[in-house]
Structures are given as structure tokens and as C-alpha cells.
Amino acid sequence: MRAAFLAVNGAVIAFLLTPVAIVLFFAVNPEPFIAFPPTGVSFRWFEKFLTSRDFMAAFGLSLVLGAATVAIAGTLGTAAALAIARGGLPGRRTLTAIFLSPIVLPAILTGFALFQLAMVLGLGRTVWILLAGHCVIAVPYVLRTVLAVLAHSDPALEEAARGLGATPAVAFREVTLPLIRPGVIAGALFAFIVSFDQFPVSLFLVSPGNETLPIAMFNYLRFDSDGTIAAASTVSILLAVLLVLGIERTIGLQEYARL
């Protein structure tokens, strides 16, 4: 029984990690095309990726957008969750559904709609419009995780703080925020990943010369088929791993593993 359990788990892990392994194989294969098995080990595609002005600009923009999305979507999503869970607002279910609607709609439609809106308003395609698009997609993830934490926290603690004379700001900072921190961190993590990997929304909203990494990779793939894409993917995977390890070291994953 135990052996079967281990076999099933092993198969699931292999299923999840095989694509990552294949990307790593391609990234270190010296051949100028994607081939299996690899004929050797080389870091030439990493060098090409890291010295490419286009890829580095796209990588930098994706990082900046990800960070800005965390800040904006994190704030908006947390505020909305608090208002919905603690604000005693009428139509809470409807409000929740409205806030979550961007992840229910196909993201390509959201991107297309935002593009049309920007065109009709004469705003053009700027990095601000792109950031707005990323935030629209990321807010529901923050909202969802913060709502989950709020559902399990006792509002009496905040009421007690207020009753003992704390202002709303102090009660939020000293009581509410520590309580919802795991949800905010988890939501921020999701927001970053959703922004960094965002393709359908970016497809319509990126402005010429300001492509994000997924768009730059897609454009490259249409015309060139060497290992640079695999190297770019490997760097993205490493970034995600570093992000998770960084959070584990500084805050600890145990806190939001309870979610």
C-alpha cells in the first residue's frame, strides 16, 4: 500500500516537473535548435539571453511591472477584502463576484476590452495602461486570499482594540494587519507571478519598444528557434524559486501554508 502511494506521488511529481526538466535540457544544449537528447552542455544561450538588449529590457520591465502590481493590487485587493468582510456593506456577494470577475472572464477578452477602452479614450498604449491591465487581473487573487484569512479571524479582537481606545488606523496596524498578513503575502506572491507571466492582457496592451518578457519570448519564438527561449524560461523559473525561498527566509512559508 505504501509502495503504491509512493509510486502515485512520484508519478504526479514527475508529471509536474518533467516540463521544467525539458526546458533545462534545452537551455544547456549547445545546438542552435531545440533537440533531444542534448549533444553537450553549454551556457551560450544564457549568455545570449543575458546580453540581449531586447530581452534584458523586457525582463526589467516585467520585474518593475510585477513589483508595481504587487503594491497596487495588494493595496486595492486588501482594502476591498476588508470592506467586504468587515464593512457591513449591502450586496457583499455581488461585490465579491464583481471583484472576482476578471479571473472568470478569459484574460484575452479583458486585454482586448482594455485596449479598446484606451483607444476610444485616446490614451494610447502606455506602460501605465499596461500596469492597469495587470492590476485588474491581479486584484482578485489578493482579494481571495485576504478574504480567506479574514473568514477565519475573530472580528472581536479588532472591536476590543477599538474599545480600548485605539483609533481605526492603529487598530488596523496593530491588530488587523498582523492577523491578515499570511493572506496579504500569499496574495502579493500570486499578484507578482500573475503579472510576471501575464501574456493575454499584455498581448494587446504592450506599447512598441516596451514589451514584457512573455511577449518578447513569443515574438522571438515566431522567427527564431534556438535555445535562447529555454534560457529565458530557466531564468524565470529560477526567479520564482528565489522568490519563494526569499519569503521563506524572511517571513516563513508556514504562515500562509495554513491558508
Place this chain on the structure above:
Amino acid sequence: MPTRRTLLAGTAGTLAFPAIVGAQAANTLRITGWGGRWGELSRQELVPAFEREFRCRVEVDTAFPFVPKLLASPRGRPVYDVLHTNSNEQWSVFDRGLVQRRPNLSLIPNAQAIYPYAMSDQVVGIVMFTSAIGIAYRRDRVNPPPVSWGDLWDARFAGQRGSYLIPANSLGQAMFMMAGRVFGSGYRDLDAAFAAMERLRPIRLFDFTGGMENALLAGELSIGVLHDTATYRHQERVPLEFCAPREGVIALEQALSVTEGTQMGELAHAWINYMLSERVQRLMAEELWFSPVRRDMVLAERFRGKLLTTPEQVATLIQMPWQWYNSVKDRVDERVNRIFRG
């Protein structure tokens, strides 16, 4: 807390944003373009020289898809001034009234020097470069080599041949029409083409030419539909050869059109004229293996006999009836999806 003054300033800034964007766009030419090596050459060589000469800014959008973006932009304020696509998409946007059928030739002096096919009835706008779609094959695996489009159907290539997802790729669509001619009464013989697609299985289908190139380079396939530009680019690295079938090669036109409603008409025409100039035509031919459309081009020795520059070579180019194809595209897509799925 924000003060009343900061709120007012913020509101004013927000309201003025479209005007600021508009002012920035006043001397900006917005065009579409390819990525990859084309994009690099464009950014390093073509665009800076044009910007210097015309004291303007050129904004090149290399992020697909271009047509939906153009469709979604207001008619009087198109998102692009010049649209660069292949002919199938040019016809698609022309039929929706989004681009001009032909630019004003009096503003394009270089149009005097180009082959007639670059402005034929089968083309919207003006063709600036052409690739020849034919059959690419591995010299080390295919003997005797193919000579006809019909050879793609040879039983010895079952499972070793490749083409494209017809609903998504214009090379696949061109090959589909060619099948109508080879096995039926002409390019518009749908029944013959459908029957030919049935017989083409087993086959590997790709979204982009990049996928086909990779499969041929890696030796996963022996033969496939590809253009000469991609084939010649890789010839020094692998034993890859290009076959111009005896029925003729299919023109993969890189066409430029001026959008309806553009406020940058003069610059748009200047850009098209620039792309037809001798310097740009030579640069793109010798760096990227695109056949120029100018009649007066004499390229370096290594390009002769490969790129289509002489009247005899140009006469082998077949221009497909894309406007007709677009009108039956939904029907074709539905049927070929069933054929290749089943």
C-alpha cells in the same frame, strides 16, 4: 491626506493626459513589423536612418496580433499608419475598409523601379520583399529530391513531412490552394484540396515557420513546406536544401499599406518609398535572404540563382487569390480541423 490643491492638480493631469499623449504622437509614425533578426536590423539600421532623414519618430509594433488591434482602434484614429503584413491579412483588413487599396504612387518615386507583381491585382498596398514558398528537405535523407508539389504526398515521406495548421498559418493556406491545382482543376478547387489533405496524413503540423525550421534542423522531419528565406539562412549549418517545384513557387509577399484615416499620410508614404529604396532592398536581401522587388538589383554572387531578382526568376512566382480564400476561410478551417483531428 491629499489636499484640495493636490486633488485638483491630479484631476487636471488626468484630464490632460490624452492631450499630452496626442502631442507626443504628433510626429510619430506608427508601423507594424516582424521580430527576430528582421526586428534587430530594423531597429539598428532602418529606423534610425529614416528618423534622421525625416526628423520624426518611428514606433514599430512587433507584438502580434496586428489586425485585431487595428480593428479595435477608432476609424479616424487608427493605431497604425502603415500596416506591414502578408497578403492574406492585407486583403482581410482591406475588405473591412481599414487600409487603402493602393498608396498614392505619386508620393512613392521608387515604385517606378519595382516589378509589376509587387502591385498586381492580387495585392493590397505594395509588396516590398518576397519569399518563395516551396519545399525544404534534408539532403542527407531525401534522395531523389522532390521536383514537384505533388512529391510532398509521396508515401516515402509518410510521418516524415511537415506543414502548418491551415486555420492559423498562411503558408499552410497557400499549400492548401496549391493542392487544389496539383490534384484538381485549380487553386479554388476545394473538393480536390480537401481530398488531398486527407491523403497528406500522417503529417506534423506547426503554428509558425520557426517550428518547422527547428524540426528540419533537428532532423525530426525530412521534408516540409517552407520558404527560401528560412531555408537559405540555415544552409551553412545543416544539409538543408530548397526545392522550387516545377509548378512554380508561391509568393509570400511582405506588403505595406497605408491605413484609412491616418493623420501621417505623408510620412507613411515616405516610409514605403524608403523601404523600396535600393539601399534597404539590398540590405534586407543580403542580410536576411528576402527577394527584393526592384528590377535593378544586382546582388552579390552567393545570392544569385537563389533569390528572385531576374525577370525569368520572378516569372516563377505564383500569387494566390487571397481575397477569395478569405471568403471561404471559415468553411476551409472547419473541414481541415476535422480532417487533421481525425
